[in-house]
Amino acid sequence: MAATPADLSTVVVGGGFAVAFVFGAVASRVNFCTMGALSDVVNMGHWGRVRMWLLAIAVAMAGATLLRLGGWVDLPKAVALRPQLPLLSLVVGGVLFGVGMTLSGGCVNKNLLRLGAGSLRSLVVLVFMGLASYMTLKGLFGQWRVTLLDPVRIDLAASGWPDQGLSTAAAQLFGLPAQQALMLTAGVVVLALLAFVFLDRGFRANTAQMLGGAALGGLVVCGWYVSGHLGFGESPQTLENIYFATNTRTVESLSFVAPVGYTLELLMLWTDQSLRVTFGIASVLGMVAGAAAYALAAGRFRWEGFGSLADLRSQLIGAVLMGFGGVTALGCTVGQGLTGVSTLAIGSFIAVAAIVAGCVGTLKWLLWKAESDD
Amino acid sequence: MHFDQELDASGLPCPMPIVKTKKALAALSSGQVLRVWSTDGATLDDMPTFARHTGNTLLASGEEGGRYYFLLKKA
Numbered sequence: 118m119a120a121t122p123a124d125l126s127t128v129v130v131g132g133g134f135a136v137a138f139v140f141g142a143v144a145s146r147v148n149f150c151t152m153g154a155l156s157d158v159v160n161m162g163h164w165g166r167v168r169m170w171l172l173a174i175a176v177a178m179a180g181a182t183l184l185r186l187g188g189w190v191d192l193p194k195a196v197a198l199r200p201q202l203p204l205l206s207l208v209v210g211g212v213l214f215g216v217g218m219t220l221s222g223g224c225v226n227k228n229l230l231r232l233g234a235g236s237l238r239s240l241v242v243l244v245f246m247g248l249a250s251y252m253t254l255k256g257l258f259g260q261w262r263v264t265l266l267d268p269v270r271i272d273l274a275a276s277g278w279p280d281q282g283l284s285t286a287a288a289q290l291f292g293l294p295a296q297q298a299l300m301l302t303a304g305v306v307v308l309a310l311l312a313f314v315f316l317d318r319g320f321r322a323n324t325a326q327m328l329g330g331a332a333l334g335g336l337v338v339c340g341w342y343v344s345g346h347l348g349f350g351e352s353p354q355t356l357e358n359i360y361f362a363t364n365t366r367t368v369e370s371l372s373f374v375a376p377v378g379y380t381l382e383l384l385m386l387w388t389d390q391s392l393r394v395t396f397g398i399a400s401v402l403g404m405v406a407g408a409a410a411y412a413l414a415a416g417r418f419r420w421e422g423f424g425s426l427a428d429l430r431s432q433l434i435g436a437v438l439m440g441f442g443g444v445t446a447l448g449c450t451v452g453q454g455l456t457g458v459s460t461l462a463i464g465s466f467i468a469v470a471a472i473v474a475g476c477v478g479t480l481k482w483l484l485w486k487a488e489s490d491d
Numbered sequence: 492m493h494f495d496q497e498l499d500a501s502g503l504p505c506p507m508p509i510v511k512t513k514k515a516l517a518a519l520s521s522g523q524v525l526r527v528w529s530t531d532g533a534t535l536d537d538m539p540t541f542a543r544h545t546g547n548t549l550l551a552s553g554e555e556g557g558r559y560y561f562l563l564k565k566a
Contacts, residue, residue, distance in 0.1 A: 148533065148536040148537075152506070152532070153503070153505055153506065153533060153537065154507065156506035156509065157513060157537075157540065157544075160506065160509050160510060160513055160541070161509075161540065161541050161544040161545055162544060163537075163544040196561065219506070221502070221504075222504025222505050222506075222531075223505060223533075227505075233531075234532055238504070283564055302559070345566075353536070417535070418534055419532065419557070421530060421531075421532075423502065424501060424502015424503050424504075425502060426532070427505070428502055428503065432504070480506060483507070483510055484513070484514075486516075487507075487510045487511055487513075487514045488514055
């Protein structure tokens with residue numbers, strides 16, 4: 118008997134929750150934090166957590182490529198791979214997100230983990246971040262984004278590109294067949310990442326970070342499979358195949374900025390029958406639940422508030438920058454930094470570079486400020 | 492345990508406890524001990540990593556009154 122739409126939606130929502138639950142627990146266990154990883158480099162010269170992040174990217178990229186080559190998931194339908202490159206949005210949004218996540222003590226992923234571990238400060242950061250993300254999706258900030266930033270774009274479709282993947286660039290430049298270009302490009306990038314990650318003896322000796330990085334990358338692949346394969350079916354209204362229970366109405370994996378905004382929307386407009394729990398909303402809740410489960414099991418759960426007025430001000434500014442920047446750059450350190458780059462989308466690499474630049478610049482400013490404050 | 496200087500980073504989120512610890516250690520002489528207080532759970536992982544990768548020694552750590560403390564000996 119064929120699955121009903123309700124069944125498929127339940128699978129997508131349940132799958133999204135389960136994937137994010139495990140992600141939250143694993144990320145808490147191995148202290149996965151992209152801002153923390155960059156802080157380790159700037160403040161200690163230690164690359165361990167950056168290597169874990171890069172390992173997660175390599176695994177996610179390899180898995181997503183296999184899903185695409187095997188025909189299980191139609192990845193070019195993902196938002197990250199659309200054949201338009203909004204350069205200004207990616208750069209400005211990415212830099213602002215990077216600044217914001219440093220001021221807020223971590224990216225959205227980290228604040229979800231902190232909330233699960235009892236941080237009421239992170240709850241406030243997430244509410245403000247979610248409001249800003251929703252304002253950037255549909256409100257005042259969205260008007261600024263659409264009129265000032267998004268128009269500066271390269272329309273790759275006009276040049277005959279079906280998507281903005283690195284593999285498509287290779288196919289166009291070298292005249293390779295699409296599948297061959299995909300295998301070649303993904304293979305080169307994944308091997309380069311793995312070489313950088315595993316050439317370090319210290320990282321090879323850190324089993325927790327190795328397993329953690331591999332697991333987090335694998336969970337991004339699971340997310341693609343849940344929404345792009347299990348949740349892909351016939352709509353009873355249009356009799357066309359659609360992606361069930363996703364906010365973007367297409368294939369998704371883990372991403373948190375817009376989904377936090379959609380979570381607030383659902384809570385505020387609960388009686389609106391057109392709104393449903395989606396993969397993204399379920400993954401936000403799953404992250405918090407997974408982090409809470411780990412924190413309780415490890416004895417690390419504790420209530421936490423703001424340290425001072427200066428702390429509150431810094432966190433709120435960071436939250437708004439993250440909400441605006443994350444939506445504008447089409448994702449956060451997970452949405453673009455793991456999920457996006459796993460598709461080999463050129464825009465995702467640009468967004469990640471901008472996020473890293475914003476974060477590192479702010480970390481250096483904080484260090485300079487601390488050293489000059491006497 | 493003896494310490495030469497104390498830093499209260501309570502209420503500050505990552506990366507500020509590490510940033511302030513780095514600054515406080517820079518003002519100490521080799522062999523002197525800094526006691527750091529923090530309420531951020533991330534410091535449980537960050538402070539040992541910081542000590543290991545900056546050559547300083549983490550002499551002791553623990554929890555007291557709902558706050559974490561770390562005793563760092565400057566290299």
